[in-house]
Amino acid sequence: MHDLLIKSALFVTCDRNHKIVYDGTMAIRNGRITALEPSDSDAAGQLQAHKTISAKGRLVMPGLINMHCHAGDSLFRGLVEGLTLESWLRRVWIAEKAILTPQTTYLGSVLGLAENLLAGATTVMDMFWYPNETVRAANDLGMRLSTGGIFFDLPGIGDRMHVNYIKEAETFMATHQESETIFPAILPHGSYTVSPEHLEDAKAISDRYGALFSTHAAETQAEQSDISNRYGKSVIRHLEAHDLLGPRSILAHCVHVDKTEIKMMADSGTIVAHNPMSNLKLGSGIAPVYEMLDAGINVTLGTDGAISGNDLDMWLTMRLAASLTKGVMMRADVVTAKQVLHMATLNGAEALGQSKNLGSLELGKAADFIVLDLNSIHAVPMFDPINHLVYSTSKSDVRDVFVDGKQIVRDGKATKVNMDQTIENVRALAPSIKASLE
């Protein structure tokens, strides 16, 4: 006896072979996928479960994996506009410092993670102050989260010192190392805000635990100049010189990377989190996604925070990832829909070391899936489901979301958190947020 059957849906599995089951039935037991068969097969006919959901006219696929976010920064959506990264960050840090406490960080994290969730992301890699609050928000919503201790040499929130960051990162790591929903990571902010010695301290913790390591890298030309001036090397070469590349290293952005650096990253198994919306809006540039894919780099996708890209929409992110390179290279055959769909699913699972568990609908994997409406006008006609997902799907098509077989979004609403109350609380805080920069 299974726990749940999802019947009569169009399943886009996102497995290695991009298998599609046009009319399928999926069974779930103990939070795992236990069967996925054509609905008219004998095997499907014999499936029995405590609960059955008919999903006729709907598309079911794995939950999306957002590999770079600052969910709590959703509190500051639209507050700082028209500035490039460096001058923008100086304003952002003032606002963050004035507003962020554990309580407001929790509020912002619920807002940002829920926006991810309602748009179909079930797993988010998040870098922010007070990571325990982001964990609390993810747990409350029922999502998976990769986060952990940050490192930051400038005066940060709470004026913590490097020794505090080390201690907090270690504690976080020890607390969550066995978790199946929280994937602990070590998150130094960037090579322009953290010294090489402190980056190495951070890396040492990640190595000791075999844990993920993520940092901002090669986002802007100004950053390249800064790092070159300080260390006589470009950002990626600087990271390489300090042994910070590797298959557990997730570099956010990588807009400004040359061929040699792309090869360094590919050879070392380094992962890229591509954030096209944020890179455009902050005037950072357009990352060489074709070259990175061509070199064999695992390219994943991120929304970045809503303070830079203004929303947290993995569908927009996919669409930009698929389209920008075509425009820049003036070729329509580069960065295919299939590649992009994997960037948003299986590639993220691999980056997190969770490919046995997440990123595709396959037997034995966790039942993290989303149910999309196919009756919206932009879904008609639909000749190819993968093209539809990358080029036509809108976040409003996401109706239901399940993590570990449990429904956490029903008909477009979070089931476990009162979002109306969250929105009201954010609105109540908004005047103070605005005043923080006045």
Added chain:
Amino acid sequence: MHDLLIKSALFVTCDRNHKIVYDGTMAIRNGRITALEPSDSDAAGQLQAHKTISAKGRLVMPGLINMHCHAGDSLFRGLVEGLTLESWLRRVWIAEKAILTPQTTYLGSVLGLAENLLAGATTVMDMFWYPNETVRAANDLGMRLSTGGIFFDLPGIGDRMHVNYIKEAETFMATHQESETIFPAILPHGSYTVSPEHLEDAKAISDRYGALFSTHAAETQAEQSDISNRYGKSVIRHLEAHDLLGPRSILAHCVHVDKTEIKMMADSGTIVAHNPMSNLKLGSGIAPVYEMLDAGINVTLGTDGAISGNDLDMWLTMRLAASLTKGVMMRADVVTAKQVLHMATLNGAEALGQSKNLGSLELGKAADFIVLDLNSIHAVPMFDPINHLVYSTSKSDVRDVFVDGKQIVRDGKATKVNMDQTIENVRALAPSIKASLE
């Protein structure tokens, strides 16, 4: 006594000065805006109407104006993928020729115009076969439409000859020249598909009626080479040589234009319809929007057809228009949210010669407006309504749409056409559409 009051909304007027009324009341009589006052003013308190709608917590703005579309091509959404314009067009034309009749064109036009409408566009400039069918679709939905006779020297649908195109264009022009909802235009396909002599014939009709003239121009590098080889000139110079630029000339795309050509266009008052999504996806390139705006060109926005960009979403179009140039120029201060909001509203109205009537919420103008939900999670917090509209708004926020004071979308549904039936009819046709390219 007014016909209708819209009370307690946040009004973004999109007038020249970007006036915003944070809590306003708008009155409508005989399809015109007759008052727009702060709700707490004496003037607002004295407004009386047959019907009052409370729009508390909502944002009201003018209907969007989509300046380049092929609505009927929505039948072919996602059918031809991964090809650049020229090879893509050869496939598109085969499918169009196999499928399009007046009946199927009507069906596709309803699908495409309704997608525009539900996403907040109240006026669409459309270029397609059987323009009378697109007119019928717009009338049935209650929208405004600019369209008219096309010109095409290759074998087209119905194998019409140039003389037929002339006749049909003239008839269309004569029929609609007094209309307040159908703005007749002369629409030769492009300088690579219509000879200079035939372009001049087309222009002569538009001159005789003082009517709009629109064509595809400078979309790809291949088009530039083609026109240079044939005529010894770039596309814009070729158009200029045949006196086809001017304040009634709307050129779709203009991706490949140099400084001299931009000056030619600016000096002649030529209008650009910028289609960023289509230009990216077909590998056409990225139009120099900053340079065109800087030269004083009226830049408007278009979605192009769903066969190229895969949906008809003016919000995505705005967001790309605002963001792409920032990424390409690596500057965050170019192409502002205010400029982009005008591109999607008032600039379109001016391009259509309708700036006294459309494009902003001002006294005496037509009551073409849309009502947006502000309670979606991506709308919280909202520090600046114009940034919100350009960078965070999603088409699913559009709840109600009015044209001429009449409600044609209510809570996200078209009021005048049965869209479920339309969707069913498109799905019934889909196997034939697919087979047309097999």
